[in-house]
Amino acid sequence: PRVRFVQQDGSEKSLEVGREVSVMLAAVRNGVPGIDGECGGCLDCATCHVYVDEEQTSSLPQPSEEELELLSAVSGERRPNSRLSCQLKVLAPLDELVVHVPARQS
Ligand code: FES
Numbered sequence: 428p429r430v431r432f433v434q435q436d437g438s439e440k441s442l443e444v445g446r447e448v449s450v451m452l453a454a455v456r457n458g459v460p461g462i463d464g465e466c467g468g469c470l471d472c473a474t475c476h477v478y479v480d481e482e483q484t485s486s487l488p489q490p491s492e493e494e495l496e497l498l499s500a501v502s503g504e505r506r507p508n509s510r511l512s513c514q515l516k517v518l519a520p521l522d523e524l525v526v527h528v529p530a531r532q533s
Contacts, residue, residue, distance in 0.1 A: 428517035431525045432459045444517055450526060451475040451513035453476030461528035468513035470494060474532040475512040476501040480525035483507050487515065487524075 430450050431441045444453040454462035454475075463474035470493050479487065487510070490498065494514050497529045498505060510526075 429452075429490065429522065429523045430517060431523060432462075433525065433527045434461060435528065435530050441504065441523075446517055446519065449513050450477065450515040450517070450524065451511075454512065459528070461532065462512060463532045464513060467512075468514070472495055473497050473500045473502070473511065476503055476529050476532060477510055477512045477515075477526040478506055478529065479508045479510050479515070479529070481508050483521070483524060486521055488518070490514065501529070502533050503531050 428446055429441050430444045430453055431439055433439050440459055442453055442457050449468055451464040451468055455464045465474045466472035494511050498509055
């Protein structure tokens, strides 16, 4: 499976990602700009905020209570398709997940 990261200026980066790897880790390991993941994925920082492509939101598991709570602390604009990318994986049957990187994380 792949993750496609779309930046505010329209530039994109597509990465091959294992299904067990979070979208945040894939981004940090591959130097995708705009995803910081400061807490390493333990739901403590909200600097891994992304907007999931609107057509794909229903293909993903719903956010946990903890994720929803932390989503209220993101520094970019929060939208209905806001998610924390450390909680996202490209689960079957999805083959490609498209996420939009917000203008800022802090
Ligand atoms: Fe810190 Fe996602 S990496 S909340």
